[in-house]
Amino acid sequence: MCSLLTKAAAAAAARRQDRLRVALRGLGEQSGASSVSPAGDGRPRAAAGAPPRGRRRYSTGTRLSDGLLFRQLFESESSTYTYLLADAVSKDAVLIDPVLETVDRDLKLIEELGLRLKTAVNTHCHADHVTGTGLMKTRLAGLKSAISKSSGAAADVLLSEGDRITFGNHYLTVRETPGHTDGCVTLVTQDEGVAFTGDALLIRGCGRTDFQQGCSKRLYASIQQKIFTLPDRCLVYPAHDYLGQTVSTVGEERAFNPRLTKSLEDFVAIMNNLNLPKPSKIDISVPANLVCGVHHV
Numbered sequence: 001m002c003s004l005l006t007k008a009a010a011a012a013a014a015r016r017q018d019r020l021r022v023a024l025r026g027l028g029e030q031s032g033a034s035s036v037s038p039a040g041d042g043r044p045r046a047a048a049g050a051p052p053r054g055r056r057r058y059s060t061g062t063r064l065s066d067g068l069l070f071r072q073l074f075e076s077e078s079s080t081y082t083y084l085l086a087d088a089v090s091k092d093a094v095l096i097d098p099v100l101e102t103v104d105r106d107l108k109l110i111e112e113l114g115l116r117l118k119t120a121v122n123t124h125c126h127a128d129h130v131t132g133t134g135l136m137k138t139r140l141a142g143l144k145s146a147i148s149k150s151s152g153a154a155a156d157v158l159l160s161e162g163d164r165i166t167f168g169n170h171y172l173t174v175r176e177t178p179g180h181t182d183g184c185v186t187l188v189t190q191d192e193g194v195a196f197t198g199d200a201l202l203i204r205g206c207g208r209t210d211f212q213q214g215c216s217k218r219l220y221a222s223i224q225q226k227i228f229t230l231p232d233r234c235l236v237y238p239a240h241d242y243l244g245q246t247v248s249t250v251g252e253e254r255a256f257n258p259r260l261t262k263s264l265e266d267f268v269a270i271m272n273n274l275n276l277p278k279p280s281k282i283d284i285s286v287p288a289n290l291v292c293g294v295h296h297v
C-alpha cells in the first residue's frame, strides 16, 4: 500500500515537473522566475529566496534575437524594471520606464554601449515613482518621450493601438491594455517573442485597480485579449516585481497566474479584496508624470 502511494506521489511529481518544463520552454538563460505559490486571495507569498529590498543592483542582458541588444535594469526603492533595447548595428535605442533616481546609471550605460537613445517610453502614468524621461530629455538632444494618448499625459509622441516605436531595424508594437490605468500599454517586439507588460500583467500577479481609473473588468479583458493571445513562448517582462522574479512567459502566466486563471467574477472579487496600502509617492508621482516628470527636476 505504502509503495503504491509512493509510486502515485512520484508519478504526480513527475507530471508536475513536465508541466513546469513545458511552461518554462522558451525562457532560455533568462529564467530567473522563482516559483511562487498563490495565497488564497491571489497574492503571491514572499519567496524564501527573494533578495532583501534595496540590495538588488543588477542588470541582466541577453540577445533576444539577432541584432537586438537587451538589458533589464532595476530600481530598488520602487521595485521598478527599466528596459533598454537597441539595434546592435545602427545603435539606435529605446528605453522603457526609466526612473528619475536611476537616470545617471541608465545614461552611463547607454554611453558605454555606444548607443543613441531615440525614445524613452512610459508604459503608463506611474503612481509609485517619478519617471526619468523628462530629466533625460534635458541631457540628451533629440530624445523623444512617448506615452499613450489615453494616459492624458504630455509627451513628444502620443501612442495608440498598433503604433510602432522603431529603433534601427527593430520595432515595438503598441497594444492598449487598460485596466490598471486608462492609458496602460503593452509593448511587443516584432517577432512577438517579448512583451513589456507594464503594470497590466505582473509575474504571477497583475496591476492593482483601485485608483487612477482602475477597473478590474477592463484589466481582465485586456490581459485575456491582448496579452494571452500572444504565443506561449513570448517572454513577459513587467514594470515591477516585488519578489525578485525577473521574467515569465505568456504560457506560464496563462497556466499559473493565480488571478488570471480565475473566472472574471472571481478575478473581480480578488481585486476588490487586495487591500493594498496606497503607494507612498502617489501624490507626487502622478502630477509629475502627467508632465513627463519634469516639474520635479
Ligand SMILES: N[C@@H](CCC(=O)N[C@@H](CSS)C(=O)NCC(=O)O)C(=O)O
Pocket (backbone or CB within 6 Å): 043, 078, 126, 127, 128, 199, 205, 206, 207, 208, 209, 240, 274, 276, 277, 278, 279, 280, 281
Ligand atoms: N508599496 C509600493 C506600491 C506597491 C503597489 O501598489 N504596486 C502597484 C504597482 S505600482 S502603482 C501594483 O499594482 N501592485 C499590485 C500588487 O498586487 O502588488 C509603494 O508604496 O510605492
